Amino acid sequence: MPRPGISVVVPFAGDAEDAKRLARSLAALELNEGDELIVADNSAEGCFREALGVRVVRATKERSSYFARNAGAAAVRRESVRERPQSSSMHDSSSARADEGRWLLFTDSDCVPQPNLLDAYLELPPEAGVGALAGTVVSDPSQRHFLARYATDRGFLDQEGGLHTAEDAAATANLAVRVEAFDEIGGFAEGIRSGGDVDLCRRLVGAGWRIERRPDAVVTHLHRESLPDLMGSIARYAAGARWLNDRYPGSAPAWPLVTGLVHCGKDIAGNVAGRHFEEAAFRGVDALGMFAHAIGYRRSNEAKIRA
Numbered sequence: 665m666p667r668p669g670i671s672v673v674v675p676f677a678g679d680a681e682d683a684k685r686l687a688r689s690l691a692a693l694e695l696n697e698g699d700e701l702i703v704a705d706n707s708a709e710g711c712f713r714e715a716l717g718v719r720v721v722r723a724t725k726e727r728s729s730y731f732a733r734n735a736g737a738a739a740v741r742r743e744s745v746r747e748r749p750q751s752s753s754m755h756d757s758s759s760a761r762a763d764e765g766r767w768l769l770f771t772d773s774d775c776v777p778q779p780n781l782l783d784a785y786l787e788l789p790p791e792a793g794v795g796a797l798a799g800t801v802v803s804d805p806s807q808r809h810f811l812a813r814y815a816t817d818r819g820f821l822d823q824e825g826g827l828h829t830a831e832d833a834a835a836t837a838n839l840a841v842r843v844e845a846f847d848e849i850g851g852f853a854e855g856i857r858s859g860g861d862v863d864l865c866r867r868l869v870g871a872g873w874r875i876e877r878r879p880d881a882v883v884t885h886l887h888r889e890s891l892p893d894l895m896g897s898i899a900r901y902a903a904g905a906r907w908l909n910d911r912y913p914g915s916a917p918a919w920p921l922v923t924g925l926v927h928c929g930k931d932i933a934g935n936v937a938g939r940h941f942e943e944a945a946f947r948g949v950d951a952l953g954m955f956a957h958a959i960g961y962r963r964s965n966e967a968k969i970r971a
Contacts, residue, residue, distance in 0.1 A: 666696060666697075666698065667696065667783070667786040667789075668698070668765040668766055668767055668786065669696070669698030669699055669700070669766045669767075670696075670698075670699050670700075670766070670767045670768075670769050670782045670785070670786070670840070671699070671700045671701075671702060671737075671740040671741070671766060671767070671768050671769065671843075672690070672693065672699070672700070672701050672702065672769045672771065672777075672782070673702045673704060673733055673736035673737055673740070673768055673769065673770050674686065674690070674701075674702070674703050674704065674736070674770075674771055674772065674773055675704050675706050675723070675729040675730075675732035675733050675736065675772070675773065676703050676704065676705050676706060676707060676711070676712050676732070676773045677705075677706040677707045677727070677729070677732075677773070678707065678711060678773055679707075679711055680711050682711070682773060682774075683711050683712040683713065685773075686703065686712070686773045687712075687715040687718065689775075689776045689777060690703075690715070690717075690718055690777075691715070691716065691717070692777075692779050693777055693779060693781060693782065694779045694780055694781075694782065694783065695717075695782065696782070696783075698766075699782060700719065700740070700741070701717055701718045701719065702718070702719045702720075702721060702736045702739055702740065703715075703718055703719070703720050703721070703736070703773075704721045704723045704732035704733060704735045704736035704739075705720055705721065705722050705723060705724070705732070706723050706724065706726075706727065706728070706729065706731070706732035707724075708724060708727075708970060710722060710724070719739065721735050721736050721738075721739045722735075723735035723736070724970055725969065725970060726854060726855065726967045726968070726969055726970070727857075727967055727968040727969075727970060728854060728855065728856060728857060728967035728968075729772075729836075729860075730852035730853060730854055730856060730860035730967075731852075731854045731855075731967065733770055733836065733851075733852050734851045734852050734854060737768055737846060737851055740766070740768060740843065741766075765842070765843075765844075766842075766843045767785070767786070767797075767840050767841065767842055767843065768840065768841045768842075768843055768846055769781075769782065769785065769839075769840045770836040770838075770839045770840070770841065771836070771837060771838055771839075771883055772836065772837050772885075774885060774886045775801070775837050775838065775883040775884065775885050775886070776804070776883060776884040776886070777838075777882075777883045777884075778882045778883065778884070781799070781881055781882065781883065784799075784878065784880045784881040784882070785797055785799065785840050785878050785881040787880070788878075790842075790876060791874075793872070793873065793874050794842070794873065794874050794875070794876050795841065795842050795844075795845030795868045795871075795873025795874060795875065796834065796839060796840065796841045796842070796845065796865060796868055796873065796874075796875045796876075797839070797840040797841075797875070797876055797877070797878045797881070798823045798834035798835075798838070798839055798840075798875060798876070798877050798878065799823070799838035799839070799840070799878050799879075799881030799882060799883065800823060800838065800878075800879050800880070800881060800882045800883070801821040801822065801823060801835065801837045801838050801882075801883055801884075801885050802882060802883075802884055802885070803815070803816040803884070803885060803887060804884045804885070804886055804887070807886065807887055807889070809887075809889040810945070811887065811888060811889050811890070811891065811894055811949070812887040812888075812889055813942075814945075814946050814949050815887040815888070815894070816887065817946060818946075818950075820887075821835055821837050821885050823835060823838070823877065832865060832866055832869045832875065833861070833862040833865040833866060833875075834861065834865055834875060835861050836860075836861040836864075837883060837885060838881065838882075838883045839861065839865075840878070840881075841864070841868075842873075845868055845871070845873045848871060849864070849867045849868060849871050851864075852864050854967070855966060855967050856904070856907060856965050856966065856967055857900055857903060857904065857965050857966070857967050858900045858901055858903055858904025858905075858907070858965060859901075859903075859904025859905065859907050859908045859916075859965065860904075862904075862908055863908065863911065866912065891949075891952075894949075894953075895952060895953065895956040896956075898953045898956040898957055898960065899956045899957065899959055899960030899963065900960060901957070901960065902918075902919075902956070902957040902958070902959070902960030902961040902963075903960045903961065903963045903964065903965040904965055905918075905957075905961060906918070906960075906961045906962075906963075906965065907965040918957070918958065918961045919954055919957045919958065919961075921954055921955070921957075921958045924950075924951075924954045925951055925954060928947045928948070928950050928951040928954070929951075931943075931944075931947045932944045932947045932948060932951075935947065
């Protein structure tokens with residue numbers, strides 16, 4: 665019995681080189697007949713050109729990955745065996761079964777999926793009440809830049825304890841959602857820059873769906889290697905945290921800046937005294953991140969609307 669079909673949806677807002685890297689990553693995925701690849705191009709210039717086996721959806725109205733994911737999901741075929749004409753062909757029958765219970769697999773353009781990602785997600789068939797499956801996000805071992813090592817050490821996209829993950833939430837860097845569940849809750853919130861993955865998961869749970877982990881479904885994340893880019897991402901996460909805290913009071917409070925800086929200072933001094941220089945430097949980046957979070961928490965999470 666074939667597994668259900670999976671539609672891989674990737675929001676994209678990079679440049680031409682990023683587009684080439686994403687096309688290579690998607691080309692390496694092992695697909696079944698019922699699977700499909702969709703790139704929702706959120707760049708203003710439309711940098712992602714047609715690639716073999718990839719359907720491109722233009723999604724430029726909002727500068728938002730969640731808007732792009734919804735646009736990609738809207739392009740997914742939602743066929744089922746009940747909607748197909750009757751056929752005695754084994755090929756047609758197999759394809760129909762693969763389209764029943766279709767899943768959306770969201771990942772990001774700065775992630776490289778392992779070739780067996782799709783099969784790994786559904787190797788163990790999810791029960792009917794499972795609405796989402798959270799895979800594993802690992803760091804690229806070839807990235808030896810200091811900030812890449814920092815992000816790895818701090819587990820920014822760790823599905824168990826990253827910046828925007830919790831028991832009832834997971835990151836869209838590697839998240840599969842049952843089409844039925846996605847449609848029931850209306851997809852991602854739009855008009856926002858950050859926090860939409862957590863909000864989606866909490867609405868799924870609130871609607872009675874469960875989230876399960878799939879540790880063997882792995883993507884590799886390429887970390888930022890620029891300090892301004894890293895601090896900008898933390899500030900954006902903070903704006904999303906403020907938005908989430910407004911929607912789910914008490915769930916994402918502001919980081920305690922003064923207390924955090926005091927702890928950082930003490931740890932830096934202790935690590936320098938113990939000659940643990942990299943950890944001392946990591947705590948220095950932590951301190952900068954606390955400033956970025958404090959600034960971002962006061963900023964709007966509203967996405968930019970393009971003309």
